[in-house]
Amino acid sequence: MKTLITLGSLLSVLSVASYAASPTNPDNQQINQGEYIARASDCVACHTAEGGKNFAGGLAIESPFGKIYSTNITPSKTHGIGNYSYAQFEQALRHGVRADGSHLYPAMPYPDYAKLKDDDVKALYAYFMHGVDPVDEDAPKTDLSFPFNQRWGIRFWNWVAADASPYQNDAKQSEAYNRGAYLVQGPGHCGSCHTPRGLVFQEKGYDHKGGDFLSGGMIGIWHAPDLRAGKGGALEHWSKEDIAEYLATGRNVHSAVAGEMTSVVEHSLSYLNDSDLDAIATYLKTLPGDGTTKAISTNEDNATTAKLVSGKYPVNSGERLYVDNCSACHFSNAKGAPRVFPALDGNSLVNAQDPSGLIHVILAGSTLPSTPKAPEALAMPGFGWRLSDEEVAKLATFLRSGWHNKAPSVSADDVATIRKTIPKSVLEADKPNVE
Numbered sequence: 001m002k003t004l005i006t007l008g009s010l011l012s013v014l015s016v017a018s019y020a021a022s023p024t025n026p027d028n029q030q031i032n033q034g035e036y037i038a039r040a041s042d043c044v045a046c047h048t049a050e051g052g053k054n055f056a057g058g059l060a061i062e063s064p065f066g067k068i069y070s071t072n073i074t075p076s077k078t079h080g081i082g083n084y085s086y087a088q089f090e091q092a093l094r095h096g097v098r099a100d101g102s103h104l105y106p107a108m109p110y111p112d113y114a115k116l117k118d119d120d121v122k123a124l125y126a127y128f129m130h131g132v133d134p135v136d137e138d139a140p141k142t143d144l145s146f147p148f149n150q151r152w153g154i155r156f157w158n159w160v161a162a163d164a165s166p167y168q169n170d171a172k173q174s175e176a177y178n179r180g181a182y183l184v185q186g187p188g189h190c191g192s193c194h195t196p197r198g199l200v201f202q203e204k205g206y207d208h209k210g211g212d213f214l215s216g217g218m219i220g221i222w223h224a225p226d227l228r229a230g231k232g233g234a235l236e237h238w239s240k241e242d243i244a245e246y247l248a249t250g251r252n253v254h255s256a257v258a259g260e261m262t263s264v265v266e267h268s269l270s271y272l273n274d275s276d277l278d279a280i281a282t283y284l285k286t287l288p289g290d291g292t293t294k295a296i297s298t299n300e301d302n303a304t305t306a307k308l309v310s311g312k313y314p315v316n317s318g319e320r321l322y323v324d325n326c327s328a329c330h331f332s333n334a335k336g337a338p339r340v341f342p343a344l345d346g347n348s349l350v351n352a353q354d355p356s357g358l359i360h361v362i363l364a365g366s367t368l369p370s371t372p373k374a375p376e377a378l379a380m381p382g383f384g385w386r387l388s389d390e391e392v393a394k395l396a397t398f399l400r401s402g403w404h405n406k407a408p409s410v411s412a413d414d415v416a417t418i419r420k421t422i423p424k425s426v427l428e429a430d431k432p433n434v435e
């Protein structure tokens with residue numbers, strides 16, 4: 001008896017081993033690879049509601065057509081994707097087609113995931129079927145108004161707007177370049193935020209063959225800056241190490257992360273290994289500017305600093321507001337302190353054409369993510385309780401024209417618009433409790 005059992009279990013081990021490479025009968029290595037690619041793809045960010053269970057869906061994503069809810073992608077057979085075959089999963093991920101044949105809204109970034117390699121799609125399937133706990137809960141249903149509730153229309157959008165082919169290695173480039181290009185264009189879907197959108201809301205380019213790729217876009221009120229770090233690019237002055245450090249920790253000598261990118265660093269990029277971070281930086285360093293971005297001078301001394309230090313500025317000026325509220329941390333030269341207080345001179349958020357994100361940070365403050373390589377969640381306090389719309393406008397206008405910065409001025413109306421979107425509890429979070 002005993003020997004039989006042993007033989008039986010030995011046989012079952014053998015048969016599992018021979019199926020190891022198939023996504024329906026995966027081994028641990030394949031499940032781990034899937035978990036890693038799920039991190040790199042940030043599936044959790046969209047498929048988890050605030051305070052909800054991982055991957056159970058229900059996050060409302062704002063789109064130009066209305067609210068689109070992410071769905072439950074846990075392996076629950078009743079509420080999630082537990083009945084999806086591998087082929088159906090692949091169709092949803094790379095082509096935006098659900099198991100029932102209807103089309104997904106491109107709020108799910110399948111036009112970018114179309115670049116995923118077969119091997120990684122299989123690993124993702126293995127992970128979602130065997131490495132994720134099923135959650136038997138319904139996510140709220142998306143209910144757009146006519147004509148946007150007509151999912152068949154998305155088929156035409158796909159013809160015009162999506163470009164569906166897996167990433168092809170460029171034999172002339174290094175291994176690091178190809179790995180980086182793949183991670184950026186495919187799993188990382190960086191272009192879904194950092195590439196400007198066209199007439200039908202499609203990304204203007206899914207790879208570097210077009211000059212618009214990663215040249216800067218908007219995500220809600222947040223400006224996702226130009227990421228081109230090659231010759232003449234906006235990030236030309238960031239070294240490969242600077243880029244990798246920002247992706248892993250949300251901070252480096254030049255900047256600190258705020259807004260929509262905070263969660264990308266926290267839930268996705270801080271999990272990548274050093275060689276993948278280096279690969280992404282290697283790729284971004286090859287993307288040249290298009291001649292419209294002006295390199296930011298890194299010189300220190302200039303007229304703004306001298307004026308602030310001299311104290312010769314009007315009482316009600318942006319300069320005065322800066323000295324009273326900001327310079328203790330960001331300093332008179334606006335260079336801040338590396339990895340602690342971000343530089344505001346040459347900062348992409350300060351210089352964004354649309355000032356909404358900058359106004360939001362001044363009113364509500366901002367907290368850096370805690371990551372394995374930089375666990376301190378350093379925070380900037382909010383000033384919404386203390387500064388009026390008029391004052392924030394003056395301060396922001398000063399920031400956007402001081403030192404080497406060059407961006408249009410900000411009005412009190414701009415500030416009022418953003419203030420309305422921030423809950424009172426957040427605006428007053430940093431108000432001292434004095435009776």
Ligand code: HEC
Binds near residue numbers: 071103
């Ligand atoms: C930027 C947000 C976003 C990210 C990132 C994202 N998804 Fe989605 N996903 C959505 C939304 C929104 C829907 C529902 C769209 C709809 O209802 O048309 C969806 C739908 C799906 C579906 C169809 C499920 C069903 O109910 O039939 C699958 C499968 C899926 N996503 C898997 C993934 C996986 C795997 C990842 C990571 C590799 C991922 N998603 C990353 C937003 C996202």
Ligand code: HEC
Binds near residue numbers: 183191192243
């Ligand atoms: C959900 C939208 C979103 C996605 C996806 C996204 N980013 Fe960002 N990213 C932003 C926003 C918004 C900012 C601006 C942050 C700020 O102002 O502090 C930003 C900032 C950055 C910066 C700093 C640039 C600067 O000038 O300060 C880098 C570098 C960056 N992202 C790289 C990436 C890479 C690489 C990917 C893909 C792996 C990616 N991002 C994916 C929204 C996104």
Ligand code: HEC
Binds near residue numbers: 256322330369
């Ligand atoms: C107590 C120190 C402190 C004070 C005072 C302070 N800041 Fe900050 N600031 C920080 C820290 C820390 C961060 C990084 C937080 C983050 O990016 O999430 C930051 C981030 C920022 C950013 C975002 C930079 C980026 O790259 O995304 C801007 C803009 C900014 N501060 C402007 C100001 C202005 C304007 C004032 C004055 C009204 C001010 N700060 C006052 C500490 C401070």
